[in-house]
């Protein structure tokens with residue numbers, strides 16, 4: 427079985443919380459503060475948690491709050507597969523649009539474009555260091 431067939435999404439389990447908290451700090455650069463408004467999915471490779479996707483939903487739209495894959499597994503298609511699974515899940519829940527905001531200079535912008543996200547706006551100097559945020563949307 428190829429690597430990507432072994433990627434699944436599942437609601438965050440108690441035993442993965444410490445890992446997700448550390449990964450959020452490392453890859454997003456901020457402390458993860460759990461919110462009731464967000465659904466957190468762990469990205470699993472076989473039985474192992476290797477990343478996360480956080481979304482908030484106000485039907486029929488959803489917001490992709492954050493996504494990360496652990497460093498050694500980045501650029502192998504795991505994120506792509508996880509996004510594909512998420513989109514499938516959201517469509518089943520009758521979500522019609524997925525929005526996000528991302529640092530304008532982030533390599534993740536390309537990742538999102540390849541997933542069919544298009545730019546809908548820009549927030550000037552949105553981040554504390556002065557970088558702009560791009561607003562992006564994908565129609566599901």
Ligand SMILES: CC(C)(COP(=O)(O)OP(=O)(O)OC[C@H]1O[C@@H](n2cnc3c(N)ncnc32)[C@H](O)[C@@H]1OP(=O)(O)O)[C@@H](O)C(=O)NCCC(=O)NCCS
Pocket residue numbers: 453454491492493494495496499500501502503504505506507527528532533534535536537540
């Ligand atoms: C963005 C991310 C989730 C993609 O997952 P992945 O498994 O690496 O993605 P894939 O292998 O399917 O695709 C690779 C794409 O992700 C992007 N990417 C790779 N490493 C990245 C990194 N460290 N940070 C951001 N994007 C990255 C690349 O642009 C690449 O796109 P390309 O092939 O067009 O160059 C993952 O790289 C990551 O966790 N990055 C750090 C956290 C982050 O930037 N999250 C998004 C901020 S909201």
